[in-house]
Amino acid sequence: MTNRPWYERYQPVSYKLITRSGTEQQFKDMVKRCNAKGVRIYVDAVFNHMTRMGSIGKGSGGSYFDTDNFYFPGVPFGATDFNDESSCPTLDGRIHDYQNAVEIRNCQLEGLVDLKLGKDYVRSKVADYLNHLIDLGVAGFRVDAAKHMWPRDIAAILEKVKNVSMGGRPFVYQEVIDTGGEAVQGSEYLSTGRIANFKYGLELAQVFRRQNALKWLKNFGADWGMWSSGDVVNFIDNHDNQRGHGCAGSVLTHWEPKPYKLATAFMLAWPYGIVRIMSSYEYNREDNSEGPPHNSDESIKSVTINGMVCGNGWSCEHRWRQIYNMVAFRNMAGDAEVTNWWKGTDYQIAFSRGDKAFIAFNLEIVDINQSLMTGLPAGQYCDVISGNLESGSCTGASVTVDGSGRANIHVCSHCEDPMLAIHIACGY
Numbered sequence: 001m002t003n004r005p006w007y008e009r010y011q012p013v014s015y016k017l018i019t020r021s022g023t024e025q026q027f028k029d030m031v032k033r034c035n036a037k038g039v040r041i042y043v044d045a046v047f048n049h050m051t052r053m054g055s056i057g058k059g060s061g062g063s064y065f066d067t068d069n070f071y072f073p074g075v076p077f078g079a080t081d082f083n084d085e086s087s088c089p090t091l092d093g094r095i096h097d098y099q100n101a102v103e104i105r106n107c108q109l110e111g112l113v114d115l116k117l118g119k120d121y122v123r124s125k126v127a128d129y130l131n132h133l134i135d136l137g138v139a140g141f142r143v144d145a146a147k148h149m150w151p152r153d154i155a156a157i158l159e160k161v162k163n164v165s166m167g168g169r170p171f172v173y174q175e176v177i178d179t180g181g182e183a184v185q186g187s188e189y190l191s192t193g194r195i196a197n198f199k200y201g202l203e204l205a206q207v208f209r210r211q212n213a214l215k216w217l218k219n220f221g222a223d224w225g226m227w228s229s230g231d232v233v234n235f236i237d238n239h240d241n242q243r244g245h246g247c248a249g250s251v252l253t254h255w256e257p258k259p260y261k262l263a264t265a266f267m268l269a270w271p272y273g274i275v276r277i278m279s280s281y282e283y284n285r286e287d288n289s290e291g292p293p294h295n296s297d298e299s300i301k302s303v304t305i306n307g308m309v310c311g312n313g314w315s316c317e318h319r320w321r322q323i324y325n326m327v328a329f330r331n332m333a334g335d336a337e338v339t340n341w342w343k344g345t346d347y348q349i350a351f352s353r354g355d356k357a358f359i360a361f362n363l364e365i366v367d368i369n370q371s372l373m374t375g376l377p378a379g380q381y382c383d384v385i386s387g388n389l390e391s392g393s394c395t396g397a398s399v400t401v402d403g404s405g406r407a408n409i410h411v412c413s414h415c416e417d418p419m420l421a422i423h424i425a426c427g428y
């Protein structure tokens with residue numbers, strides 16, 4: 001067990017913005033610089049609980065805490081601000097039965113002291129924290145462990161939260177790990193924001209590991225028993241399930257580059273929901289609890305960027321060309337519909353996004369060599385999977401679209417990236 005595990009970040013001792021990743025001033029500067037470039041910041045907010053029973057000491061911001069005595073002077077929170085046997089039905093005060101919705105909300109998750117979010121004082125302290133973040137220019141929140149809070153308490157807290165500085169309500173998505181079969185359903189949280197869609201990564205892992213035919217992706221979305229497009233934030237993996245924690249089933253991660261790039265490219269090309277891509281560090285897979293690359297207990301290593309590659313133990317899979325370029329694909333596709341759906345064998349598909357973009361996937365054992373309707377205007381386009389458009393020419397493959405929108409599409413079969421993608425911004 002490493003002495004400062006990754007999930008330590010999910011055990012608050014106060015709402016001060018001082019961690020091993022930096023100070024409040026550094027955070028404020030970062031948000032300001034990002035906003036100036038049109039990049040919005042959404043904070044992973046942890047307010048279902050504080051620290052774990054038995055832990056005592058000081059947080060990175062210097063706030064003293066003593067969990068067993070419910071003593072958090074850094075907020076302040078005291079014993080009356082936490083759930084106890086009067087609201088939690090289990091003998092040890094912890095969650096055991098995920099078929100019991102009251103237990104899931106009112107008891108301690110893994111021994112983490114459970115805030116009494118029905119109490120106005122506690123709601124106000126959490127709202128103060130979220131409003132402070134909005135004052136620093138933040139555009140919204142990921143509500144961590146939302147499954148363990150009553151929807152009415154989340155709603156009451158958000159009512160105290162002001163509009164964001166760029167105008168309008170904060171963007172909210174809630175972590176409700178619901179892959180079916182538990183007493184708490186994701187649908188209970190749709191009135192307070194979107195929900196993180198944990199079914200999404202499991203389904204695409206099956207398809208891009210060739211355990212389910214690509215051809216079924218034609219109606220991928222709500223028809224697969226998931227929530228509607230306006231209700232979800234989708235992802236292939238996250239900080240938790242990439243280590244095998246959280247929900248059941250094995251999702252794809254950057255440790256399996258080939259299927260990971262394919263699944264991420266499909267997610268970015270497909271118009272269902274809002275999507276989130278992962279950026280990780282090279283954690284030790286033998287020790288699931290290991291925290292970020294660090295020089296010492298007090299300092300985390302900076303992310304060094306050398307072109308499209310990061311150093312210091314940071315994976316930066318979001319900078320891989322096959323992922324990075326597909327973000328532009330999604331932006332160019334906008335809200336264009338899926339058209340020209342084509343199926344070769346069960347493991348060969350292609351589709352357009354209106355007249356803006358076109359992508360083909362090949363998980364078959366033979367190449368695709370086919371004249372296909374791309375929907376794009378006539379012209380030359382660079383394949384953004386195998387390369388870039390740089391100073392007027394393609395560093396990877398190029399595609400010629402004729403006057404009718406058709407092109408000869410060749411997609412390799414036994415190669416690292418068996419997909420091809422073009423869009424109107426990589427025409428030349």
Ligand SMILES: O=C(NCCCOc1c(-c2ccc(O)c(O)c2)oc2cc(O)cc(O)c2c1=O)[C@@H]1CCCN1C(=O)/C=C/c1ccc(O)c(O)c1
Binds near residue numbers: 011145
């Ligand atoms: O084995 C562990 N935990 C049990 C399995 C994961 O259970 C946890 C879940 C969890 C898992 C599955 C569920 O269906 C579910 O409703 C909740 O959510 C958390 C959320 C937190 O903010 C802090 C946590 O410690 C947890 C947590 O332990 C180790 C040791 C303690 C922290 N931890 C961890 O593994 C920490 C995991 C963690 C941390 C942050 C998260 O956002 C998260 O989803 C999981």
